[in-house]
Amino acid sequence: MGSRLSRLTGGNKPPDDKQIKMLDELRDPSPEPVLAEPEARMVPEPPKAVDAPPKSKYTYLAEGGEEYVPPPKRRTTPKIAKLRAQLRPKLVAAADEFDGLSSSDPEHRKMVKTRLQTLLQRSNIQLTQDEYNELEEAMIKDLLGFGAIDPLVLDKSVSEIMVNGPEIIFAERKGRLQETEIVFDDDDHIQWTAHRIVRPMQRDFSRRNPMVDARLPDGSRVHLIMPPSALCGTTITIRKFPEKRLTWQDLVSFGSLTEEVAMFLKACVRIRLNIVVSGGTGSGKTTLLNVISSFIPEDERVVTIEDSAELQLSQRHVVRLETCPPMQGTKEGQLVIRDLVKGSLRMRPDRVVVGEIRDGAALDMLQAMNTGHDGSLTTVHSNSPRDAVARLETLAMMAGMDLPVEIVRTQIASAVDLFIQVARLKDGSRKIIQITEVQGMEGQQITLQDIFLYKTPGHTGVQPSHEGGGQLEPTGLRPNFYTRFEEQKIELPRGLFGGMGSFNRRQ
Ligand SMILES: Nc1ncnc2c1ncn2[C@@H]1O[C@H](COP(=O)(O)OP(=O)(O)OP(=O)(O)O)[C@@H](O)[C@H]1O
Ligand SMILES: [Mg+2]
Structure with missing residues (x-):
């Protein structure tokens, strides 16, 4: 267009009337709406070179943290x-x-x-x-x-x-x-x-x-x-597969839990609570699942179900199941966690231990927990017991049974007795940071009550601390299932649940 214009106007000379008319005719009488260039074709302007990034007036932003210095590399000649x-x-x-x-x-x-x-x-x-x-x-x-x-x-x-x-x-x-x-x-x-x-x-x-x-x-x-x-x-x-899975003694020596809490967890397994260990990636879920599974009495029949077998149970009466992919080049022969959970119920287990619930198998697991397989154990990937409830809900809905959320929620409330939250703290240590009882439903909501919380000195509030250097402390509230310990004559350390005030209130 530029060259056509300059030819018409004769270079730098101002156009005369005739030329202006021709120019008008040349202009599109009804210009099409100009479409925006597709984004992919827009070439972003190269960033302008600047000597140094502008400093922020906020010191927190301006500080920028310590500069990371990678270690010197050992290269092959x-x-x-x-x-x-x-x-x-x-x-x-x-x-x-x-x-x-x-x-x-x-x-x-x-x-x-x-x-x-x-x-x-x-x-x-x-x-x-x-x-x-x-x-x-x-x-x-x-x-x-x-x-x-x-x-x-x-x-x-x-x-x-x-x-x-x-x-x-x-x-x-x-x-x-x-x-x-x-x-x-x-x-x-x-x-x-x-x-x-x-x-x-x-x-x-x-x-x-x-x-x-x-x-x-x-x-x-x-x-x-x-x-x-x-x-x-x-x-x-x-x-790496640990040569020896950590034991409760190891976890106590690392400060991941106290000896008293280990006793409490053993008692919870003995009274056949359904327990869900919740935590992020690599936070120690499988390790803790292994530890609490070790509290299952020798004479019970246990079926373990995992994606890749990591649990190391020392009991004799254990059937270990692992998922398997389809045969190469076909869709046959595959067994997923769901198949194994369903199948395990026909193996007359006293308890089912599922390595991790990641999909619709959640619904089968909840049903197993609700139908006479008390004392079953599993883990789920989530950041708090409250999140774990939501995650179980979502996963159970993935089973594709078109169940209303209220029904699923009721199933969770009646199936799960205890959530144990594990976390990798800021100092790199792995700890139990929250032990929470599922009390039931209040209207549409599942009611949860914390029994132990990880606290660091100076930490206030009702959420567990994620700093290191603290310990798991009782909240002062006794769980509702306490009477079952008494029924089964399980003695727990005095003052395990802390605060006498709340102790009295709940009696
Ligand atoms: N309490 C602990 N103290 C120290 N190390 C631990 C503790 N618990 C687990 N570990 C170590 O942390 C690593 C991860 O543990 P584990 O496999 O139990 O985590 P996970 O939450 O199951 O991980 P993933 O999300 O990948 O399944 C392992 O090397 C394990 O030995
Ligand atoms: Mg794991």
């Missing part, structure tokens, strides 16, 4: 990284040849060493002693172990490993999650390890199946996801 990638596939006769072998077995290490030396001689690759040592160690980790993270996998003090692409690897030790000095050479290097993890399980990890949830032979849980969904590169998350 570039020459060795290149050789490692080139020689890795050449050292194995078949992709699965070393599956099941371990980097901590001297015989297996020797085999890799011998093959590496032969290959280097044949290829006439010259290396200094240091370079050779580095390459040999790298090969052993890649072919027999978990690549760069092999030392973390072997380190017993590490409970979780998180690989966020090649550069950033975190590990958790004693509740503290910290970035490590370890890196993978590149994304291909992570993928090599990822395939070593999934291959023995006959699982496919490829663009066709870019996300895998699996369990290692030792029981550790692994989650893998690759680009393009994983934007920072192939991501591996490993939750």
Whole structure:
């Protein structure tokens, strides 16, 4: 348009009347409404370079916290990284040849060493002693172990490993999650390890199946996801299977609960309360479920149901069930938690223990709890007992039975007796922060009453504290099911529930 205009107006000269008329004719007589450019096509202006971000007048905002300094990284020498990638596939006769072998077995290490030396001689690759040592160690980790993270996998003090692409690897030790000095050479290097993890399980990890949830032979849980969904590169998350599940004594020694509360929980299991452990990801739900399951008497028949078997019950009369995926390439053979909960009821269990309720299985679990399987235990992912009620409601509605919410709520109120809330606190410790009784319904609402709350010095209010350095304290209110302890002649420590005032009030 610009060039047509200048041709008509003859460059910079002002247009005469005739030209103005022609210009008017050229203009669209009924201009179409101008549509906004589709957003995707709008090119945002590049951000203007600024020397420093403007300071806020609010000191809290302006402070910006301490600057995070990542640990120095221990990288493979570039020459060795290149050789490692080139020689890795050449050292194995078949992709699965070393599956099941371990980097901590001297015989297996020797085999890799011998093959590496032969290959280097044949290829006439010259290396200094240091370079050779580095390459040999790298090969052993890649072919027999978990690549760069092999030392973390072997380190017993590490409970979780998180690989966020090649550069950033975190590990958790004693509740503290910290970035490590370890890196993978590149994304291909992570993928090599990822395939070593999934291959023995006959699982496919490829663009066709870019996300895998699996369990290692030792029981550790692994989650893998690759680009393009994983934007920072192939991501591996490993939750190591504890050699020994923590016991109530361990939890007491960590300050996660007091000995008196452990006694209270044992009594609750003995009087067959239906208990739901609630908490966020990695907050210690399964560990606590395991601990309270250990209070189930030896002579009861228990069925445990889990997505990936983590519970370690010491009782003899336990039937352990685990979900299973469909057979490869088909939709057959799959058993989900719901199927197992329904099925378990025909196995004449005294108690059903479900690892975690994540879907419509909630409804089956509530029904099991309401129909003579008292003393059943489970966990749910939520941030407070009140949230756990809402979550159970939502999950039970997912069962697709078209039940009105009031009915579901009534089912929850009559099924669940106790919520135990666990949390990972700001100092990294994992604690029970709330023990709450379900008292029943008041109108449309489920009534909950806290019996124990985690408090830190100076903490006021009715919500538990999330700071460390406190303890679980009685609220002063005795639970309604107290009489059942007396009926069964279970003696609890005097003053367990605290405040005598409320004690008297409720008598
Ligand atoms: N009270 C505790 N004190 C110290 N460590 C604990 C405690 N409870 C659990 N852990 C450790 O914390 C990690 C996570 O525990 P656990 O598997 O029980 O959590 P979870 O809430 O079930 O996790 P997820 O949400 O992934 O199922 C484990 O390594 C476990 O050993
Ligand atoms: Mg768990």
